[in-house]
């Protein structure tokens with residue numbers, strides 16, 4: 001079942017009829033119909049699907065059960081120099097839930113409209129990428145190619161629920177070490193312009209709660225320095241504090257407020273919680289200990305208040321991961337990636353990922369990982385209603401991987417590899 005070498009058949013028009021659709025598109029639509037949706041993803045269906053793919057590709061597939069019912073599948077194409085570090089093409093198999101009533105089409109029917117837009121949960125995040133990897137490998141193998149480095153396709157569960165029973169556990173598993181990874185590709189985001197976005201790092205989520213003790217009293221009196229007053233000041237300070245906006249993509253959101261017992265009692269304490277997302281480029285040690293901005297210091301002095309940075313706070317999670325992947329032209333992996341894109345006239349937009357993906361676990365192991373989903377001219381609809389991807393954009397993405405994979409799997413031996 002080889003796809004048409006010239007890529008997509010014709011432009012536009014409905015291509016739902018049998019025989020008129022590119023087999024890669026049909027496979028993509030088939031995969032979209034598997035209900036690997038939380039809270040009860042049908043992972044068995046995904047594993048069965050991947051077993052069939054491995055058979056078609058004539059490549060071995062290993063199944064690693066990292067947690068009960070949570071299998072990481074690994075399809076391996078051994079290189080001509082298997083001692084060299086490998087290239088990993090990672091994708092997650094799960095998708096986020098849907099609000100079906102907001103969808104134009106059944107989110108698990110993979111309907112293709114007259115413009116070639118394929119609707120389905122996972123069409124952008126990230127079943128498209130899974131099939132693009134597979135189809136690129138299928139075409140390269142059919143063309144008789146072989147590369148020096150081994151290529152592993154890894155398919156992991158549970159990314160959408162934090163990766164604890166997926167990639168986070170897998171990176172600590174002996175089977176992960178055995179992959180001998182040199183470089184990994186993982187998911188990115190769509191880009192509405194002609195460019196493709198690449199992600200070389202992720203922001204650190206900090207969930208912190210600041211305790212604001214204050215002067216208690218009866219609600220009928222004038223009381224100074226109350227807990228509520230401090231709480232408002234904390235919010236103001238975090239939202240304007242320059243030390244947290246160095247990378248200019250830090251976000252601060254107040255998400256919870258707790259405190260108070262009655263209308264007429266001024267509480268002795270209130271708690272306020274924040275969700276902060278800090279780019280890895282921000283020096284966290286400096287951000288934590290830096291002096292607050294001058295206007296704030298003036299306020300503290302003028303009003304004779306406890307500096308808010310001395311208030312007790314607790315952190316539910318405070319990731320201090322400062323790893324990001326090199327995008328210097330001198331880096332052999334990045335050079336292979338970026339020069340291939342350049343040769344294809346593909347414009348890249350380098351960014352820090354706004355949320356968290358499985359790439360962070362790979363980077364925390366000290367391995368380089370780039371987040372890349374080749375979807376240009378496409379609105380960002382991950383986790384949104386009516387998630388779709390146009391079939392032409394999808395097919396173009398396969399061609400991009402057909403060039404990227406050989407480039408990465410042919411990176412000459414690095415120092416220490418020979």
Ligand SMILES: [Zn+2]
Pocket residue numbers: 092125126159187
């Ligand atoms: Zn995803």
